[in-house]
Amino acid sequence: MSESVVLLVGTKKGAFLLESDPRRDDWTLRGPYCETWPINHLVGDPASGAIYGAGGNEWFGPAVWTSRDLGRTWSHSSDGLAYAPGEEPVKSAWSLAVADGALYAGVEPAGLFRSDDGGVTWRHLEGLRRHPSRPDWQPGGGGLILHHVLPHPDDPQQLWVGISTAGVFHSADGGESWSPRNRGTRCDFLPEELRYPEYGQCVHSLAMAAGRPDRLYQQNHCGMYRSDDGGREWRSIEAGLPSSFGFPAAAHPRDPETVFLLPLNGDIAGRYMPEARAAVWRSRDGGDSWQDLRRGLPQDNAFFGVLRQALATDRLEPAGVYFGTGGGALYASADEGESWRCLAQHLPAILSVETLVVER
Helix, strand or coil: CCEEEEEEEEECCEEEEEEECCCCCCCEEEEEEHHHCCEEEEEECCCCCCEEEEEEECCCEEEEEEECCCCCCCEEECCCCCCCCCCCCCCEEEEEEEECCEEEEEEECCEEEEECCCCCCCEECCCCCCCCCHHHCCCECCECEEEEEEECCCCCCCEEEEEECCEEEEECCCCCCCEECCCCCCCCCCCHHHCCCCCCCCEEEEEEECCEEEEEEEEECCEEEEECCCCCCCEECCCCCCCCCEEEEEECCCCCCCEEEEECCCCCCCCCCHHHCCCEEEECCCCCCCEEECCCCCCCCCCCCCCCECEEECCCCCCCEEEECCCCCEEEECCCCCCCEEEECCCCCEEEEEEEEEEC
C-alpha cells in the first residue's frame, strides 16, 4: 500500500480532484463532478475515504453530494435538509465537517444539520436557530451563512460554528444549546460604543490548532484573532500583517503555533492581494509575528481574491499548503509555504480547497 494526497476543490461549476503521491511533484486533475452544481465546500472522511460536497443555490436547491470511490461515481441527497414549513427555505448547503461518525452541514440561511448515515438523511439541530439572538442576525455581503463547523476532536458533544454576520457560537451538548463566543472581537462598522458586542461579528474563518482544541484562530472582517480558551476570550494578532481584512486561515496539521493566512487589501479597497502582490503569511509563534511567503507566487498584477474556505494544509511531512483563487488558479507548496507553484489555471471560481490522504 502507498499513500496518495488528494486535493478536494469546490467551485462554482462542480467539484474537481487533483491527486499525487507523497512527493507532490506531479498531479492529475479530474472533474468537473457533481453535474457542475455550485459546490461550496468539498471534504473527505479520513476514516472511510468518502468525499462529501455541500452545494446548491436557490435554483438547484440544497444538497450534499457523496462519492465513496474517490470521485468515480456520485450521489446526492437533500432528505431532511430543510426547515419547518413556513420558515425561510434553505437556499444552499455551505460547509461540512466529519466527526465521530457524524456528518455536519452548515446552511444558508444560517443553521446546522446532522447526518448519522453518511449524508443520506439529515436532521435539523434546532437549538442554534432558537438562540435568543437569532432575530437580530443580519445577512452580510454574502448572505447569512453558517460557513464553518469545528467539532472537538475528543469530545463529540462540543462544537463551534462561524456565522456571517452573527459571530462564533459554541455548544457543549451536541448542538442542543449554544452560547456566543465573541468577546474581544470588534465590529468596526458599528458606532464606537457598540464595537465589542456579545454577537453580531462578521467572522470569516475559524481554524483549530493541532493538539490544542481550545486554541482557535479567527480571521474576522475586522481583524485576525487567537483564543486559548475555546473562544471565551479573543485577542488581536494582526500586528505585522499588511491588512486586518481577509477571508481564509488554516492551521498546521501538527504544530499548534503555526497558522497560515491570506490577507486581502481591505473590505472597501478591492478585496485583492495587498499591493497586487501575492503572498501567504505564516506565523510560527501563534500569531505574535508574521512572515510573508512569496517565492513562486505572482508579484505583479495579482488582483485576485481567495475565499474563506479556499486555503488548506495536508498532514504530510513537511506539510503541504494549498489555496485557490476566485479566478480559478490553484497554488501549492510542498514545503510549508517556502516555495509555491501553480497546479491548475482557468478552473471555475474556486470556493473551497481541502485535502485527503488515502491508502492506494
